[in-house]
Amino acid sequence: MQAARLVAPRTFEIQEVALPPLGPNEIRFKVELCGICASNLGPWRGAPWFTYPFDPGAPGHEAIGTVVETGSAVQGVTAAERVAALSQNGFAEYDRADAGSVVTIPAELRSRPFLGEPLACAVNVIKRAGLREGDWVAVVGLGFLGMLLVQLAQAHGTRVIALSSRPESLRLAQQLGAQAALETGDGTRILERVNALTSGQLCPVVIEAAGYQSTLDLAAEITGVRGRLLIAGYHQDGPRSVNLQLWNWRGLDVINAHERDQAVYVQGMRDALELIANGTLRLNRLITHYVAMSDLNQGFQLVEARPGGFVKAVMVGPR
Numbered sequence: 001m002q003a004a005r006l007v008a009p010r011t012f013e014i015q016e017v018a019l020p021p022l023g024p025n026e027i028r029f030k031v032e033l034c035g036i037c038a039s040n041l042g043p044w045r046g047a048p049w050f051t052y053p054f055d056p057g058a059p060g061h062e063a064i065g066t067v068v069e070t071g072s073a074v075q076g077v078t079a080a081e082r083v084a085a086l087s088q089n090g091f092a093e094y095d096r097a098d099a100g101s102v103v104t105i106p107a108e109l110r111s112r113p114f115l116g117e118p119l120a121c122a123v124n125v126i127k128r129a130g131l132r133e134g135d136w137v138a139v140v141g142l143g144f145l146g147m148l149l150v151q152l153a154q155a156h157g158t159r160v161i162a163l164s165s166r167p168e169s170l171r172l173a174q175q176l177g178a179q180a181a182l183e184t185g186d187g188t189r190i191l192e193r194v195n196a197l198t199s200g201q202l203c204p205v206v207i208e209a210a211g212y213q214s215t216l217d218l219a220a221e222i223t224g225v226r227g228r229l230l231i232a233g234y235h236q237d238g239p240r241s242v243n244l245q246l247w248n249w250r251g252l253d254v255i256n257a258h259e260r261d262q263a264v265y266v267q268g269m270r271d272a273l274e275l276i277a278n279g280t281l282r283l284n285r286l287i288t289h290y291v292a293m294s295d296l297n298q299g300f301q302l303v304e305a306r307p308g309g310f311v312k313a314v315m316v317g318p319r
């Protein structure tokens with residue numbers, strides 16, 4: 001098969017590689033799409049803790065496609081089904097996954113974009129947020145995940161404050177349901193605005209969705225007394241400092257909202273299918289760039305640069 005292989009920082013090469021053997025409980029699927037996650041930037045940029053070359057297709061983990069082969073012990077998944085999977089080698093012509101980690105995408109959703117893993121991530125963040133109707137909920141960081149969280153939070157009847165450094169992202173967040181949109185930069189001004197919106201109470205729920213020290217700091221500042229601070233951004237570039245005095249004084253519940261339980265993740269994908277079907281989640285304006293596998297390096301450059309109009313880049317599998 002053809003596979004993109006990360007052979008050095010900032011360097012994918014397209015290689016012809018052998019199909020990996022299929023275990024008895026695994027399925028193999030032909031990759032249709034694989035999202036380029038912002039968390040993939042770390043391996044692509046390079047860091048001392050990464051070893052190159054990566055396995056073929058890694059670190060692509062947002063793949064969907066059509067089943068072409070099933071292991072001898074697989075039940076409930078058949079060839080020709082279109083599936084979303086929890087897998088790790090999706091930047092390739094074919095990927096494989098444990099049969100228990102896939103969900104079937106119904107035929108009626110064929111015309112709508114669907115990326116199972118990141119949608120499940122957003123669904124599971126919201127499940128842990130403890131949202132209550134009428135609450136003010138802040139989403140700090142408006143990448144693909146942040147835009148999903150804006151939609152899901154407002155669908156729960158909350159009032160959403162969207163925060164980003166990008167004016168165009170703030171405009172899109174408002175179109176997706178956010179009641180207020182604040183441009184980051186001046187922390188004092190933002191705190192004043194949030195205080196005014198919330199009648200001096202700040203937000204009972206704040207979701208940090210960017211993965212930077214600055215967004216973590218801002219998210220804590222606007223979380224009210226006994227509030228919940230959810231860390232949904234992927235902090236992968238080293239340790240963070242936190243204002244523990246602030247966290248202590250306000251009695252914050254700090255929730256690291258990344259899910260690692262496979263069963264919970266798969267249920268999140270199933271829930272996301274329903275939310276796409278009923279229109280609660282809309283992806284048509286969020287997947288903004290499609291690249292061929294041969295252009296995967298350029299796709300990563302888009303994710304890094306985030307040019308005007310960019311929200312999400314997706315690799316299209318070879319035909």
